[in-house]
Amino acid sequence: MTTLHISEQEQVRRQSLEEIRKLGIDPYPAAMYPVNISATKILTDFRDGEDNFPDVCLAGRIMSRRIMGNASFAELMDSSGRIQIYVRRDDLCPGEDKTLYNTLFKKLLDIGDIIGIRGFAFRTQMGEITIHVKELTLLSKSLRPLPVVKEKDGVLYDAVTDPEMRYRQRYVDLIINPEVRELFRKRTQIMRSMRELFDSNGYLEVETPILQAIPGGAAARPFITHHNALDIPLYLRIADELYLKKLIVGGYDGVYEFSKDFRNEGMDRTHNPEFTVMEIYVAYKDYNWMMSFTEQILEKVATDLHGTTRVALGDHIIDYKPPYRRISMTDAIKEYAGIDITEMSEDDLRKECDAAGIGHSPSMGKGKLIDLIFGEKCEHHFVQPTFIIDYPQETSPLTKKHRHKAGLTERFELIVNGKELANAYSELNDPIDQLERFQEQMRLSEKGDDEAMFIDMDFVRALEYGMPPTSGMGIGMDRLTMFMTNQPSIQDVLFFPQMRPEGQKNT
RNA sequence: CGGUCUGUAGCUCAGCUGGUAGAGCAGCUGACUCUUAAUCAGCGGGUCCAGGGUUCGAGUCCCUGCAGACCGACCA
DSSP: OOTTTSOHHHHHHHHHHHHHHHTTOOSSOOSOOOOOOOHHHHHHHOOTTSOOOSSEEEEEEEEEEEEOSSEEEEEEEETTEEEEEEEEHHHHOOSSOOHIIIIIIIIIOOTTOEEEEEEEEEEOTTSOEEEEEEEEEEEEOOOSOOOOOEEETTEEESOOOOHHHHHHTHHHHHHHOHHHHHHHHHHHHHHHHHHHHHHHTTOEEOOOOSEESSOOSSOSOOOEEEETTTTEEEEEOSOSHHHHHHHHHTTOSEEEEEEEEEOOSOOBTTBOSEEEEEEEEEETOOHHHHHHHHHHHHHHHHHHHHSSSEEEETTEEEEOOSOOEEEEHHHHHHHHHOOOOTTOOHHHHHHHHHHHTOOOOTTOOHHHHHHHHIIIIIGGGOOSOEEEEOOBGGGOTTBOBOSSSTTBBSEEEEEETTEEEEEEEEBOOOHHHHHHHHHHHHHHHHHTOTTOOOOOHHHHHHHHHOOOOEEEEEEEHHHHHHHHHTOSSGGGGSSSOOOOOOOSSOO
């Protein structure tokens, strides 16, 4: 027997497949099927007492069957939703030969099969809008049993909630959990809203290299790969920033990119090794303008998605209606950590960290220590959208020095629900200053900071030709999607989150 | 990396202080031409995650491993 890898139910389906072929029916026909309407369209537009939808043709997956002898009900699910169908033997098979109903429909079809139907809409005695089937076509035979989720009065029975199954076999998750399909529509809608805004401002959507010889633009550990023909190591990008600014040098007023970035670091509820970022750079602007623009983006995204700026997130309602609070990092630390860092030396900051029980290492400079205190003591207090502005120079090597405040840079991060959502600056465009900042990063690297930035001499060369004053901003799209759709983990907003490879168990 | 929990039929889950497995759904056979968690009668289905150990005997106890979830650490 072939029971080794194939369950009883799978064997039955394979037998059915053969019998379908013996009946002269192709279980995987090539011809297109002339669908002319969706399930949801019928359900919303059906009017009682009118002869509407007298001839509809739709296709989808059989999700349940209720066979009663010579007439049956089933549920058909297309991409829009589910609709009940009514299959009566003598209507499906008007002649003597009842094979199509008795054998094909009742015996050889299963939950999960994809069929096409032609018929008319009516309302049953129980009050449900239903398609009375006159013609039925098998479009694709399913060989694996689908988890059957039942529902009554809004209560789900046997719902599949096992995250491993849902992430590894996302296709099954999408089939049986319609809200998951809806969630990913929202993800796409969020990106569409942003594109609309950027395009209406005349900014250009561009693509820049994923394989980079120097992984620049951020502080992170990269993935490394190798190019055979060139025989050189290449890195998967950790950010788009330097390439996009080179395009501003090239003369575009505004460029943006939705990009996959890759960081070879930990994985958890909020981090996936590959993730999506939107970065935008606009010439002749500064970070003050970018704050207003960021407000505009989020207001539009929330409104397009929910019809309001108020969005539920966990126990909170986040209101994306501008303006958002703006507070300097120094003031934030003063207010929430009770520490005045303005006159402090590196040693003073270390003592404050010790006093507050914050772990730190000798390789950390002043800026990193300040960042640490903020992250530990302040960040989580900012639930409603808040701009934290004016970061230490040391941790912002691509940012213009603050026009008034010594030692600080014109940078902001947008904090929502205690987490960073966006990061932006007035871009450093002084090539000599930029080179010095890169060299400072080198010194940090030698001190043991393994995520200090590499020097990108081509970027310095580009700046030497002259880059207009520019402001740039990046938004973590996965995190934004989590915030806008009230999802607690990044795996839920990625179709295929990174998982450990499966063993040999399921093939 | 550390702590807690989990892994049993296609799916959701029971299985007590050790005695070689059970329910619902799904499947199969039959009945039923407006059902809707359809119903009724009957039937089959298991590498109890893997490997080792204790024991006369392990789904159950012990060890190791694998996979997952949650919490922490690290990490933006």
